[in-house]
Amino acid sequence: MIYILFLFSLLAFTSNAAVNDFCVADLKGPDSPSGYQCKPTKEVTVDDFVFSGLVAGNTTNTFNAALTSAFVTDFPGVNGLGVSAARLDIAKGGSIPMHTHPAATELLIMVEGKITAGFMTPFAVYTKTLKPGDIMVFPQGQLHFQVNSGKGKATAFLAFSSANPGAQLLDLLLFGNSIPSELIAQTTFLDVDQVKKVKRRFGGRG
């Protein structure tokens, strides 16, 4: 009993500052430049801080690869905390083609198999074949790729320096839309025929 009163005074002690040092995303509300609005603390449960789907994705697709994300839209507990994760599975012969994360650095932690990965700058290329125990960093906004260069499947975990890293596949950007092929050709120095050919593959028109 005395403890109850005691506890009460303790809580009173910090009552005006009854904040937590996190802001779980209320995904039903609007987003903002700093992230989603905070869910009321009373409604927060441990399941907001745990995501249970970081498992192997289905690699039966054109890339023979799958990326399973644990970004803020999957995992509301990371809102505003500047970090998120994903799992990468690449079947034999598959790859994650050239892509960028416009506002996030990526770390790749090798778990199984062999991946040849790299990023390019105007001045140099940084490429390496990675095995379990290796970790590689792809600085923010750099164009990069990951190719399964081993004899079996390859698995890695990815961490990002943003709760909501975009993922932009270069082919989708260049060839998955209706920008006229001539304009794409002019601004990439590719041949128009080549542009049209790859557009057909990526669903683009024009």
Added chain:
Amino acid sequence: MIYILFLFSLLAFTSNAAVNDFCVADLKGPDSPSGYQCKPTKEVTVDDFVFSGLVAGNTTNTFNAALTSAFVTDFPGVNGLGVSAARLDIAKGGSIPMHTHPAATELLIMVEGKITAGFMTPFAVYTKTLKPGDIMVFPQGQLHFQVNSGKGKATAFLAFSSANPGAQLLDLLLFGNSIPSELIAQTTFLDVDQVKKVKRRFGGRG
């Protein structure tokens, strides 16, 4: 005389806080994640805050275009201030091909002529023909292009949300290096022949 003493007491008043609210780059020293070290305040002159070369560049090159920069390495007064600028000149028929600024947003302020510009996301394309009086924003890290779509030359000023925005031409990243053509082909879905052809243009090997 009295004023001198008086002034002295004023300066004493803030003497421990004798800082300025800027940090002009000492370009001879090392860079850091927040920018260059500060030049001692005594050595700072107005010329550190003024750059006089934001003039038309020579457009006699493969792009028929020129970008003249006023970045921290040109203009040490912007160090640490999160902003810089450039001038863009595109001759008739020229363009700034696909490129990204990995860590900066770009504003394009049209001054003369006509430019068709755009950026692409995995979900949509945002493209527009701009005339003097128009300003367009290319959010951080997005792949974008600018084409002179008018009948004469085109001029624009650019502002960036970084004192030191990188500029990465997609062609240089993909074709200006010695990554094996097969690997480029695999990670872009371009034909190997096409890769080799454009590599010859951009000085790449392999």
Added chain:
Amino acid sequence: MIYILFLFSLLAFTSNAAVNDFCVADLKGPDSPSGYQCKPTKEVTVDDFVFSGLVAGNTTNTFNAALTSAFVTDFPGVNGLGVSAARLDIAKGGSIPMHTHPAATELLIMVEGKITAGFMTPFAVYTKTLKPGDIMVFPQGQLHFQVNSGKGKATAFLAFSSANPGAQLLDLLLFGNSIPSELIAQTTFLDVDQVKKVKRRFGGRG
């Protein structure tokens, strides 16, 4: 058809991460310390990223000057991106009087005419007469001014390190309100008569 299925698998590939790397302001909603809430991506059009009113303002006013802004409230695409712009027109003999941007650095890009500009610190004054091709930086929060010192009109573009830079004219702060003239005099060392005289000019009372 196969392409449609193919595209579908591509989209599925990034479906939980279906974010864009921008946050166009929903200007009907509330502001926050990081900017406005994001407009739903589906409602975003290229016109959110383009502002077409960066034209000469009317300089028939007490300053013989006009500032035309492309801030987030004019130009929702810059929300959260840390950059915005404006156009400055100063008629012969005019000026932008002493002012500050409390939370933004300003870049001034000269386009036409001649402007004498400067900013002051407790330790030094940095002032220069600028001509086309010159660019000057006014670090965040510094008191600064721009005077047309040429024989015709002067035009410049401004870039700011904030999507929503305030603009505070010193005269409006000191003389455009109802703070008692005696208090203004005491805290500026100006004569009370002088304070009252300038107050009449700037609509102040008291």
Added chain:
Amino acid sequence: MIYILFLFSLLAFTSNAAVNDFCVADLKGPDSPSGYQCKPTKEVTVDDFVFSGLVAGNTTNTFNAALTSAFVTDFPGVNGLGVSAARLDIAKGGSIPMHTHPAATELLIMVEGKITAGFMTPFAVYTKTLKPGDIMVFPQGQLHFQVNSGKGKATAFLAFSSANPGAQLLDLLLFGNSIPSELIAQTTFLDVDQVKKVKRRFGGRG
């Protein structure tokens, strides 16, 4: 009359940029990672920028100490500005036990009496007995304590590098909840009996 028109042109001059450089918290709305939404400027009064309760708290409690806060939830004017304050009163023999502010640095400004304070890192301990005129900094996230080591009461003001610093008392974290005592013992190397004993004091179960 002319002044009214004149004033009007002045206001027009900045009309699209009619922003203030602050964002007073609308405490009725949701919080976000960058703070609360902004109250409409028209509804802001000087009382949003002034908090009048930074007075001595009641030290008749288990710690013989009181912390009176001026955080954003008390003082909406600090929203988004990265700073807040508190007042600390410690009766003779009292203390603020071990605690952390997970996302804020603390400054302690001594006003009256004597406080022995310190923080610990894995490599060193930084502890000092403070008297009026002393100020001590406790870097962000460090475990620290303050003990009245004088012969009378002690008073200090605290400033924080956050508008909403959490305050986490170590005893509440370890002993004020229902985590099984065995688990607490295992992860602290304390004896289970000790854990149960202190749990009774801090209202914990299990």
Added chain:
Amino acid sequence: MIYILFLFSLLAFTSNAAVNDFCVADLKGPDSPSGYQCKPTKEVTVDDFVFSGLVAGNTTNTFNAALTSAFVTDFPGVNGLGVSAARLDIAKGGSIPMHTHPAATELLIMVEGKITAGFMTPFAVYTKTLKPGDIMVFPQGQLHFQVNSGKGKATAFLAFSSANPGAQLLDLLLFGNSIPSELIAQTTFLDVDQVKKVKRRFGGRG
């Protein structure tokens, strides 16, 4: 002995991460946009985290006021932590005239006496007479003042949202230098005679 070995294994456990979560300024080295370089951890003592001079300053000067600072240059432990402090003493009849902190928000914590303080925006004035127990916030970059409006001396503590807040007295900026009086008059709408008169007071020339 066993404990020594034991401790060794503990330290080894974190040996590659032997960092502290602070960066005490090495004031002999250069400054940078994020603050001073870190002093080697071995050389850091508790005295880097304590400053003992936050005492009453000498108010026998033109303002009848004194500001005693505990900024990073006085108090190296606050380097990089985004917070610092000062003490304000204003004798009867004195004031801190109009000034700004270009890159810091200020909190004023009243300790003794009565201060009338305020800040001005283009749209409103926020002014209040403060007594002990009151705290007022002056948002970043705003022009503000503090006047002793009581019958005795007044004392306050200040906290800032920067380790190195500038302090810019308006009179020094306008009248403490050699900018031609005509130019000051043109850009402030003050009379030239008034400018020259106040310049004599603040040591200005021209």
Added chain:
Amino acid sequence: MIYILFLFSLLAFTSNAAVNDFCVADLKGPDSPSGYQCKPTKEVTVDDFVFSGLVAGNTTNTFNAALTSAFVTDFPGVNGLGVSAARLDIAKGGSIPMHTHPAATELLIMVEGKITAGFMTPFAVYTKTLKPGDIMVFPQGQLHFQVNSGKGKATAFLAFSSANPGAQLLDLLLFGNSIPSELIAQTTFLDVDQVKKVKRRFGGRG
């Protein structure tokens, strides 16, 4: 040959902006609040972006656990990028006792086995038993723990929202130093005997 000239003009095109969008740590130089100085770009190799030691650590120690870090001091490529990683191995019966990362959020990605993990706030406890496929977030500065609750060893990868996250074991902070046991007891509400007992275990004195 023509390509060489051509390439030259391309490089000239961006010559003043010859920056990369990363800053590999020069670990021989001083640290700063934003990270280490940048190694000259010419000296950077792919090995700065790859760390090959993220392997199982030796769990033969008092915790039956090992943390292997890939922080900036191990892995210079992450400097300034706001992200790093580690590998966690916990033998059967082992645990990572209560600890904090004062300036970083932690993500735990389960790879093998079973870990019961949790963090505590003054208002609630968030604890969960994790299996492969689960990921949990521990927000910045929160006290947390990880216990192997399975029948074999457990392995996880950790990602942090900082290139240089501190790791502070609560026992080392409280019991690994020479703070008098009475003072520790007073500020933790533990018994003095208990403090002395655990101090012997963690190498503390006093």
